[in-house]
Amino acid sequence: MPTIIDLGSESQRLRGVSLIVGEGLCSNIYVIGRDRAVVVDTGVGNYVNPVWPQLEQLGVGPEDIEGVVLTHAHHDHASGVFIILERAEPRVYVHRLDTRYIASHLGRRLVRVEDGDTVPTELWPLEVFWTPGHTEGSICLYAREARILFSGDTVFPDGYYGRYDGESGSYEAIVNSLRRLTELEVDVMLPGHGMPVLEGAGEHIRRAYRNASG
Ligand SMILES: [Zn+2]
Numbered sequence: 001m002p003t004i005i006d007l008g009s010e011s012q013r014l015r016g017v018s019l020i021v022g023e024g025l026c027s028n029i030y031v032i033g034r035d036r037a038v039v040v041d042t043g044v045g046n047y048v049n050p051v052w053p054q055l056e057q058l059g060v061g062p063e064d065i066e067g068v069v070l071t072h073a074h075h076d077h078a079s080g081v082f083i084i085l086e087r088a089e090p091r092v093y094v095h096r097l098d099t100r101y102i103a104s105h106l107g108r109r110l111v112r113v114e115d116g117d118t119v120p121t122e123l124w125p126l127e128v129f130w131t132p133g134h135t136e137g138s139i140c141l142y143a144r145e146a147r148i149l150f151s152g153d154t155v156f157p158d159g160y161y162g163r164y165d166g167e168s169g170s171y172e173a174i175v176n177s178l179r180r181l182t183e184l185e186v187d188v189m190l191p192g193h194g195m196p197v198l199e200g201a202g203e204h205i206r207r208a209y210r211n212a213s214g
Contacts, residue, residue: 042080071152098137133174
């Protein structure tokens with residue numbers, strides 16, 4: 001079973017946020033809030049990470065999930081949403097440029113988002129930052145007042161950044177996206193893979209931008 005971490009026990013400003021750690025190729029899954037929970041990314045949704053047992057361990061049942069945000073539509077982040085939709089009826093937020101393969105499966109649950117849109121959560125509003133490069137519809141989610149960034153596969157700890165050689169990837173786009181992210185005030189980075197950065201995340205983002213832009 002994947003490990004579950006109560007991030008609120010590690011950082012005051014993450015009270016109410018939990019991490020279901022992605023194992024193998026599976027993405028991390030972040031759960032924000034409890035009664036009107038918003039889930040950021042969903043893993044591959046197979047036997048490695050069946051999603052529901054972990055959500056239930058967190059006290060989040062089908063009626064408690066209000067939204068799911070996909071940072072992009074790669075299988076390892078997005079396929080778990082179909083397990084969630086077997087029992088719950090959340091809105092599913094995806095950037096319009098990443099909906100090609102999943103729109104028909106999501107039907108009326110799909111909410112197409114754009115740069116500058118806001119996803120409400122119990123804790124803070126999440127600003128949608130369009131950060132193309134890993135895929136053309138990749139997004140990061142920014143909780144401005146708490147200075148928290150959900151960074152998907154765009155930027156990782158220690159100066160790493162997402163691959164841009166996939167089907168809709170672009171080197172120029174990811175460099176530009178990283179540059180935009182350096183302009184945000186970020187203390188906490190919650191990446192799509194690997195462990196969170198709980199303080200000083202802005203420096204990790206600046207390193208990634210320097211590494212990417214050469
Ligand atoms: Zn990806």
